[in-house]
Amino acid sequence: MVSQAVVGVIMGSSSDWETMKNACDILDAMDIPYEKKVISAHRTPDLMFEYAASARERGLKVIIAGAGGAAHLPGMTAAKTTLPVIGVPVKSRALNGIDSLMSIVQMPAGIPVATVAIGDSGAKNAGLLAAQILSAFDENLKNRLEAYRESLADKAKGSELE
Numbered sequence: 001m002v003s004q005a006v007v008g009v010i011m012g013s014s015s016d017w018e019t020m021k022n023a024c025d026i027l028d029a030m031d032i033p034y035e036k037k038v039i040s041a042h043r044t045p046d047l048m049f050e051y052a053a054s055a056r057e058r059g060l061k062v063i064i065a066g067a068g069g070a071a072h073l074p075g076m077t078a079a080k081t082t083l084p085v086i087g088v089p090v091k092s093r094a095l096n097g098i099d100s101l102m103s104i105v106q107m108p109a110g111i112p113v114a115t116v117a118i119g120d121s122g123a124k125n126a127g128l129l130a131a132q133i134l135s136a137f138d139e140n141l142k143n144r145l146e147a148y149r150e151s152l153a154d155k156a157k158g159s160e161l162e
């Protein structure tokens with residue numbers, strides 16, 4: 001049986017997948033059911049509106065939205081839902097993702113997007129943030145997150161320098 005998705009991972013283009021895969025890898029590792037889709041505020045605006053407007057009633061709890069360049073997807077998604085939206089600035093070819101970051105982070109007061117860092121690490125942290133939000137209501141997930149943190153600490157303590 002496929003579990004009901006609680007996280008929606010959306011991205012402006014299939015070219016964002018290499019970055020956004022990092023968020024999905026974390027969700028897989030944390031055993032969190034999610035769905036992933038290409039949705040664009042620019043190229044498929046009606047689909048974007050419909051997706052965001054129906055997200056809560058379809059059972060989603062958090063949305064992770066990644067986009068590059070003129071990255072309107074996270075903010076426009078946030079405008080159409082009161083679910084938490086985590087924005088991932090995808091590294092753009094022309095401006096290295098600074099454009100994506102500025103587009104996503106500078107939301108007007110009232111419509112927040114929780115913005116992470118540019119690129120792969122940001123996407124990974126978006127997955128972790130989604131997990132941490134859900135863990136406020138899920139003891140087992142909290143335990144998995146604690147085990148993950150312990151593995152990070154063990155790795156750091158085991159670091160060898162030349």
Ligand SMILES: Nc1c(C(=O)O)ncn1[C@@H]1O[C@H](COP(=O)(O)O)[C@@H](O)[C@H]1O
Nearest residue numbers: 012013015040041042067068071072073
């Ligand atoms: N920023 C957006 C939006 C949006 O914000 O709605 N839709 C697509 N894009 C971005 O355009 C970049 C180039 O896309 P292509 O590689 O398809 O040309 C991608 O990083 C995508 O997120």
